[in-house]
Amino acid sequence: MHELSNWGHVVLIWTLVLVLYIVLGLRTWALRNTNYSMFSPRGISTLCIALTVALTTAVCAVVTWSLVGPMHGVPKRVLTSLYNPDLPESGDIFFGPDPRAPLETVFKVNFGSMILFYVVLWLIKVSFVVIYFEFSKDLSRQTRTLLYITIAAVAVTFVFVICLYSLWCLPVSANWAFNDLVQSGTCRASLAPSVIISVINVLVDILIMVAGFSIVRSLNLGRSNFRSASLIIAVGILTVVVAFIRMIVLVVRMKNRDRAYDGIYNDAVHDKDTMNVYVPIQESVVGYAEVEAILACIAACLPGIRVLFRKHISRRSELTFKDCGSAGTLTPPASPPTACPSPPTSHLPFIPATPPPVYQQKVRVEEMV
Numbered sequence: 001m002h003e004l005s006n007w008g009h010v011v012l013i014w015t016l017v018l019v020l021y022i023v024l025g026l027r028t029w030a031l032r033n034t035n036y037s038m039f040s041p042r043g044i045s046t047l048c049i050a051l052t053v054a055l056t057t058a059v060c061a062v063v064t065w066s067l068v069g070p071m072h073g074v075p076k077r078v079l080t081s082l083y084n085p086d087l088p089e090s091g092d093i094f095f096g097p098d099p100r101a102p103l104e105t106v107f108k109v110n111f112g113s114m115i116l117f118y119v120v121l122w123l124i125k126v127s128f129v130v131i132y133f134e135f136s137k138d139l140s141r142q143t144r145t146l147l148y149i150t151i152a153a154v155a156v157t158f159v160f161v162i163c164l165y166s167l168w169c170l171p172v173s174a175n176w177a178f179n180d181l182v183q184s185g186t187c188r189a190s191l192a193p194s195v196i197i198s199v200i201n202v203l204v205d206i207l208i209m210v211a212g213f214s215i216v217r218s219l220n221l222g223r224s225n226f227r228s229a230s231l232i233i234a235v236g237i238l239t240v241v242v243a244f245i246r247m248i249v250l251v252v253r254m255k256n257r258d259r260a261y262d263g264i265y266n267d268a269v270h271d272k273d274t275m276n277v278y279v280p281i282q283e284s285v286v287g288y289a290e291v292e293a294i295l296a297c298i299a300a301c302l303p304g305i306r307v308l309f310r311k312h313i314s315r316r317s318e319l320t321f322k323d324c325g326s327a328g329t330l331t332p333p334a335s336p337p338t339a340c341p342s343p344p345t346s347h348l349p350f351i352p353a354t355p356p357p358v359y360q361q362k363v364r365v366e367e368m369v
Contacts, residue, residue: 006067013060016294020301024053027304041130048127049300055120056293062113063290066106107176114165114194120293121201121243122158127300128208128236129154132215143211143218150211157204161197168193194289198247205240212236235299242299246292 004012027049036042129151136144169175212233 010064010067013063013290013294016291016298017057017060020053020056020294020298023298023301023305024049027301031304041133044130045127048123048130049297052120052123052127052293052297052300055116055123056290056297059113059116059120059290059293062109062116066110066113104176111175114289115162117289117293118158118161118165118197121296122154122161124239124296124300125154125204125208129211131303132211135215135219138219139215140218143214146211146214150207153204153207157200161200165193165197195247195251198243198250202240202243202247205236205243209233209236209240231303235302239296239299242292242295246289 031046034042038044038047129147132147132150136147139147166172166175216230216233
């Protein structure tokens with residue numbers, strides 16, 4: 001598969017970030033007149049979305065720094081200086097002037113960015129699940145139990161994912177300390193933790209969608225509410241598809257770990273069989289983690305934007321009138337008058353004339369705005 005260049009990757013992610021901010025702006029505009037408590041389901045969902053957008057921007061900034069920043073070439077330079085294939089003990093790592101500090105800085109920043117990435121993914125899950133609690137009073141006992149199981153699964157898997165990624169290498173500093181990464185038993189397996197976490201991510205998303213389907217089926221929703229609930233579920237399915245695609249990409253690219261290292265570090269290490277090192281690769285570059293985070297944030301904003309289109313369509317329907325005769329009197333399309341009589345007048349001096357119909361008042365107000 002043809003890989004994007006570093007600058008191509010940067011252009012891609014910041015283009016998606018721009019789209020994300022446009023979508024977020026539309027959502028904010030659509031919900032500007034809504035009043036709900038910060039601790040209500042919709043308030044919590046809005047807070048989660050705001051946090052995810054901020055954290056996603058931070059993750060993209062870190063990825064940009066890793067790809068094109070002043071230290072983006074550090075891994076290649078350091079690995080080249082640490083590995084000398086001409087030595088009799090070919091493949092041994094030696095340390096002259098200690099070049100590990102800048103390399104460890106790169107690894108440490110990438111490690112932190114992946115933690116933020118997982119926080120973003122699980123905040124988006126919370127933003128979907130809490131919306132379901134708006135219907136909790138009308139749910140059957142079985143469906144309500146499924147909803148509680150879903151939110152518990154989101155909480156438990158979040159703790160598990162953070163612990164799994166942080167404690168994959170022990171001590172924790174081994175996740176970025178190069179001298180601890182030589183094969184010495186500190187890392188318990190060669191499979192990257194991101195592959196396991198990606199599988200968990202997809203499974204939890206599927207559970208959230210199953211809960212959504214169960215809620216929609218158990219409620220006798222009106223047409224408008226049914227469409228709203230269906231849209232939330234459809235958007236959730238989109239996040240599942242994105243997560244599944246990224247999982248496949250990550251598994252394929254991590255299947256041969258040494259080859260993945262070779263691609264990332266630009267062939268800095270040529271003899272991979274004699275240097276068996278677990279290196280915390282830039283997983284965001286390998287698996288396009290930030291792309292998944294951005295698309296998930298956009299998906300979380302879409303249900304709110306539906307309100308904007310619904311208001312626009314409602315406004316157009318209210319202002320769609322039928323021309324009546326040469327006088328040009330506007331009438332609603334639903335009940336057009338058969339004639340165009342002049343407005344009734346009062347013959348009593350102290351009784352005001354009958355006010356114009358409400359729809360005519362709306363037209364006049366709209367003309368003044």
